Amino acid sequence: MKKLYLLDDAIISPLGFSTEENIKAIREGRSGLKRQQKPEITENSFYAGIIDESPLNDDFKAIGNPKKYTKLEKMMLLAVQQVLNKNPNLNLAETALVVTTTKGNINLLKDPGNFPEIRIKLSELGKVIADFFGFAQTPIIVSNACISGGLGLAVARRLGSIGKIKNAFVVGGDLVSDFVVSGFNSFQALSQEACKPFSNDRNGISLGEAAAAMLVSIDKPESSGNIALIGDATVNDANHISGPSRTGEGLYQSIQKALKETSISAAEIDFLSAHGTATIYNDEMESIAFHRSALQDTPLHSLKGYYGHTLGASALIESIITKHSMLKNYLYSSKNFGELGVSKSLNIIQQNEEKEINYGLKTASGFGGCNLALVLKKE
Amino acid sequence: MQKDFSIKDWVKIKDGKISNSKNEIFNSSEKNLDxxxxxxxxxxxxxxxxxHKMDGLSKLGILGTEILFRENSFSTDTALIFSNNSSSLETDRQFQESTKTFASPALFVYTLPNIILGEISIKFKLQSENAFFIAESFNAELLKNYSESLLTSGKTSEVLCGWLNLENGEYDVFLCLISSEINIPFSEESLKNLYFAEND
Incomplete structure (x- = not known):
């Protein structure tokens, strides 16, 4: 398998409308999570990271009419535009478009507004993005629960390895819709406080909305200081559709397979970007899988305390932050971590610190029993 | 080294008819999906x-896979590469309806298209690669390319790939088992021919 080089990127989230603003917020320990009330869904308040639509519209006016696009579309289009601004000579006719989302414009199901019914379809979301910029190839849309964003990168690498893709945009996005709030609330999975990944007082997830875009290429850039995806794997737990495996089997196997594709061992991983949703069972499962993988001493964080769970965008955003972490040789702390609350010891990053990072590992897990591992290398 | 792969067997479920590469298996005029x-x-x-607790999309996927796996040997690392147009929209609508009274967690679980990949993995004990793609229509090129990338890189030895769509009670299922065993050549062309062929 060839390497996939991670080039320019953009993140649109409550933490800011560029990767730089997002990283600044993380470095300063700021969170996008705020207390929310939705009495029509739940009597309890909960925390979520929601993008204020008025600054979003202000920014969007520079590239299009805000009334013609849904909130999610505007977020995703802005993310792509930022990356295009840095790459004005990119030939979009030869650039693939990979879109990752779990629910897309699902909020239109309840309130379609002025949008046609078909706009709810994920294939339409791909089309809107492709048509806006003039991508000529049919968009590849990945909807594989909460690993989607990272799987999008693996899809680009896999298709690139057999010569079907040279450059690709991987674009991920999801909203905090009433649909998903109702769903996670019905599961009693929403934390009443901002989520606390891996902590002993964690009590469920916080949702977040965000979009991200990343330009990737099979060709090695001429400049030095690049991050490449050198190993990837997904493995299903074959255990339960809505609960993680007790033994962390699928995640463990994903990590083993992704490492096997590289020539490195777990001991050489300098930093681990975990999924860390802050549900009791997910974080416990991850600790078991990491322990089985001999990663218990590897510094790790979860970014959910900053963003909440951004579903189909999360693993892409977390890969982007990992990339910058590696380039800056800087570890960002795991927000809202108190005391370890999982059965296996882990090395949770409690304070930002400088550290040389040559190899990074990104993992994610999701409903349907899916798991993903990506190995990143600095070159 | 370039290896050639074959469509070992396939199954189609559409308009009350079920067939595989050998013959028609089942035919019914029943219009009600359940x-x-x-x-x-x-x-x-x-x-x-x-x-019985699964949604329609998952039931269709289990039935199709059962038919393929009964007649063919399969490996536990068989990758699952599925696609459709409607995602889980059929169940999304039902869940949305439930939120008017009590949001149903049992329905919410099925509001992701890749849940069927988990259901198949559980039933057939597959701990393997998964991907669910959404496309406007049957995208033979993507299924062929992505399957081939997993097979040639050694990430998997066999692939179960295809189309699994359900919307407004209308279903369209076409699943293929891909391996290195000799049978129908695995190409974009043969996928299209099989998908678009009318059941005799």
Missing amino acids: VFLKSVYDFLELKYPKF
Whole structure:
């Protein structure tokens, strides 16, 4: 398998409308999570990271009419535009478009507004993005629960390895819709406080909305200081559709397979970007899988305390932050971590610190029993 | 080294008819989806109580896979590469309806298209690669390319790939088992020919 080089990127989230603003917020320990009330869904308040639509519209006016696009579309289009601004000579006719989302414009199901019914379809979301910029190839849309964003990168690498893709945009996005709030609330999975990944007082997830875009290429850039995806794997737990495996089997196997594709061992991983949703069972499962993988001493964080769970965008955003972490040789702390609350010891990053990072590992897990591992290398 | 792969077998479920590479397996004029699915379940003498709690999309996927895996040997690392147009929209609508009274967690679980990949993995004990793609229509090129990338890189030795769509009670299922065993050549062309062919 060839390497996939991670080039320019953009993140649109409550933490800011560029990767730089997002990283600044993380470095300063700021969170996008705020207390929310939705009495029509739940009597309890909960925390979520929601993008204020008025600054979003202000920014969007520079590239299009805000009334013609849904909130999610505007977020995703802005993310792509930022990356295009840095790459004005990119030939979009030869650039693939990979879109990752779990629910897309699902909020239109309840309130379609002025949008046609078909706009709810994920294939339409791909089309809107492709048509806006003039991508000529049919968009590849990945909807594989909460690993989607990272799987999008693996899809680009896999298709690139057999010569079907040279450059690709991987674009991920999801909203905090009433649909998903109702769903996670019905599961009693929403934390009443901002989520606390891996902590002993964690009590469920916080949702977040965000979009991200990343330009990737099979060709090695001429400049030095690049991050490449050198190993990837997904493995299903074959255990339960809505609960993680007790033994962390699928995640463990994903990590083993992704490492096997590289020539490195777990001991050489300098930093681990975990999924860390802050549900009791997910974080416990991850600790078991990491322990089985001999990663218990590897510094790790979860970014959910900053963003909440951004579903189909999360693993892409977390890969982007990992990339910058590696380039800056800087570890960002795991927000809202108190005391370890999982059965296996882990090395949770409690304070930002400088550290040389040559190899990074990104993992994610999701409903349907899916798991993903990506190995990143600095070159 | 370039290896050649073959379509070992395939199954189609559409308009009450079920067929595979050898013959027609089942034919019914039943228009109600739930009744049709139950009649196929009974016909196959499938003893799998979990089936009854699944949504329509998952039931269709389990039935199609069951038919393929009964007649063909398969490896536990068989990758699952599925696609459709409607995602889980059929169940999304039902869940949305439930939120008017009590949001149903049992429905919410099925509001992701890749849940069927988990259901298949559980039933057939596959701990393997998964990907669910959404496309406007049957995208033979992507299925072929992505399958081939997993097979040639050694990430998997076999692939179960295809189309699994359900919207407004209308279903369209076409699943293929891909391996290095000699049979129908695995190409974009043969996928298209099989998908678009009318059942005799």
